[in-house]
Amino acid sequence: MQHLPLFAQLKDRAVLVVGGGAVAERRVTLLREAGAAVTVVAPALSPRLTELAAAGLIHHVPEPYTGQPLEPYWLVVAATDDGAVNAAVAAAATAAKRFVNVVDDHALCTFVMPAIVDRSPVTIAIGSSGLSPVLARWIKGVVETVLPARLGALAELAGRWRQRVRSQIADPDERRHFWERVVTSAVAEHAFAGREADAERALDDALASWADDDAARRGEAYLVGAGPGGIDLITIRGRQLLASADVVLYDRLVSAELLRYARRDAELICVGKTPRRPSISQRQLNRLLVSLVKSGKRVCRLKGGDPFVFGRGGEELEALAEAGLKFQVVPGVSAAEGCAAYAGIPLTLRGVAHAVLFTTGHTRDDGQPIVGEFEAGRTLALYMGVAQYAEIAAALIAKGYPPETPAAVVESGTTDRQRVVRTVVGRLGEAQAALGITPPALLIVGETTRYADRYSWFAPSKVERFAEASIGDDARVSYRENSNKAAP
Numbered sequence: 001m002q003h004l005p006l007f008a009q010l011k012d013r014a015v016l017v018v019g020g021g022a023v024a025e026r027r028v029t030l031l032r033e034a035g036a037a038v039t040v041v042a043p044a045l046s047p048r049l050t051e052l053a054a055a056g057l058i059h060h061v062p063e064p065y066t067g068q069p070l071e072p073y074w075l076v077v078a079a080t081d082d083g084a085v086n087a088a089v090a091a092a093a094t095a096a097k098r099f100v101n102v103v104d105d106h107a108l109c110t111f112v113m114p115a116i117v118d119r120s121p122v123t124i125a126i127g128s129s130g131l132s133p134v135l136a137r138w139i140k141g142v143v144e145t146v147l148p149a150r151l152g153a154l155a156e157l158a159g160r161w162r163q164r165v166r167s168q169i170a171d172p173d174e175r176r177h178f179w180e181r182v183v184t185s186a187v188a189e190h191a192f193a194g195r196e197a198d199a200e201r202a203l204d205d206a207l208a209s210w211a212d213d214d215a216a217r218r219g220e221a222y223l224v225g226a227g228p229g230g231i232d233l234i235t236i237r238g239r240q241l242l243a244s245a246d247v248v249l250y251d252r253l254v255s256a257e258l259l260r261y262a263r264r265d266a267e268l269i270c271v272g273k274t275p276r277r278p279s280i281s282q283r284q285l286n287r288l289l290v291s292l293v294k295s296g297k298r299v300c301r302l303k304g305g306d307p308f309v310f311g312r313g314g315e316e317l318e319a320l321a322e323a324g325l326k327f328q329v330v331p332g333v334s335a336a337e338g339c340a341a342y343a344g345i346p347l348t349l350r351g352v353a354h355a356v357l358f359t360t361g362h363t364r365d366d367g368q369p370i371v372g373e374f375e376a377g378r379t380l381a382l383y384m385g386v387a388q389y390a391e392i393a394a395a396l397i398a399k400g401y402p403p404e405t406p407a408a409v410v411e412s413g414t415t416d417r418q419r420v421v422r423t424v425v426g427r428l429g430e431a432q433a434a435l436g437i438t439p440p441a442l443l444i445v446g447e448t449t450r451y452a453d454r455y456s457w458f459a460p461s462k463v464e465r466f467a468e469a470s471i472g473d474d475a476r477v478s479y480r481e482n483s484n485k486a487a488p
Helices: 022-033 047-054 083-095 133-146 149-170 172-182 186-192 196-210 236-246 282-294 311-322 333-341 386-396 425-435 447-457
Strands: 013-016 037-039 059-062 075-078 099-102 116-117 121-126 222-225 247-250 267-270 298-302 326-330 355-360 379-383 406-411 420-426 439-445 464-466
Touching: 013 022, 013 083, 013 222, 022 037, 022 186, 022 439, 047 059, 047 099, 075 326, 083 099, 116 133, 116 149, 121 149, 149 186, 149 196, 172 196, 186 196, 222 282, 222 311, 222 379, 236 298, 236 326, 247 282, 267 447, 282 298, 282 311, 311 326, 333 379, 333 406, 386 425, 386 439, 406 425, 406 447, 420 425, 420 447, 439 447
Parallel strands: 013 037, 013 075, 037 059, 075 099, 222 298, 222 326, 247 267, 247 298, 355 379, 420 464
Antiparallel strands: 116 121, 379 439, 406 420, 406 439
């Protein structure tokens, strides 16, 4: 974050604009909408600024800027067409410790003017650190289409009722839960439609019934799939629940960028397990989850991939159900689906692979990896077990997989660190050691891994080979026949 977003209270406060042309006029208009007392220093004014000065709505100093004192002003704007004058204004403002905006020269700015979505009293500011005003305006247009035109009416209603709600709901977490329900209820719909009296009555009813609504006030758990790594692969519902949670219990592989979607005052607790290092046990985690929900907290259990695909989501749901607690489950893009898609490897492909099996590289009690019998036309997606790739390869061969069966390892899939290693089952252990493959990684075994070169789209420069030939032209997919030729 290059700039800290702030909202300035400028009502009746002095602001200086240096320049009297069209650009200065736009700045003056915006500042006046915020209630500022604007002084314009310029030899001449645009027609609109001339009208404002004549009406006494701005103060005009009809002279060029020559170093006039800036101490009386809260903010300064340099909006002339003379770069030397703008630089002098910026230098003087910096010396006087006044924030300054220099039009079209973000290097001299100590504050920038954002694109604004105005649903007063709700204001949304969108900035690009001065680098691309056009992009900021485009984002503004997107936001404008999403927000209700009368969003401000709901904010004003909440403001009128804020003290009354505070007096009746003393606990701050419970009070926030109440308002979260209000903004998605009939109260909001009435406000957006202009039915103010109906909105007032609905809010009165909601507050009156809150104390008796145990279901609304109880804690709840959200088991949310965070996706395979890329922060934009979490679902909309998952992001919504993450943003509303009081506590977030997150896995080790959940990125710090994704955790920024949580509330600033949310408690973030890492409960991830690290191989061969002390970690919280599943039983301890279950107890923590249950105790937090019982205390009335809304807890987001944020899991990599999908909660129900090697995520122990079922064990955590059982603990919640046994305790009689509320929960929701939000599916996520599984590691197998995400890594395969970003590596350009179809998990199934007509005429090449008709089935896919998800399994894990963790071993049984006797130390042997858990793998099934070889089945032609089936893709194997194997989670975890990177350190045991040599043992896994031996187990696969023992189950009938030919040593030359193509395989691919997707390391840190869907992130900017993604790497794809193509090899064969018989050389899998060697590839892991020679190329330094480390977790998190997903192993995919089967004929469709040969397509990683042709279909690679996300990070094609990071596809490596170890004892594996590149894909040939005869691996192209054709749907004119019932089967496709596997890549050589």
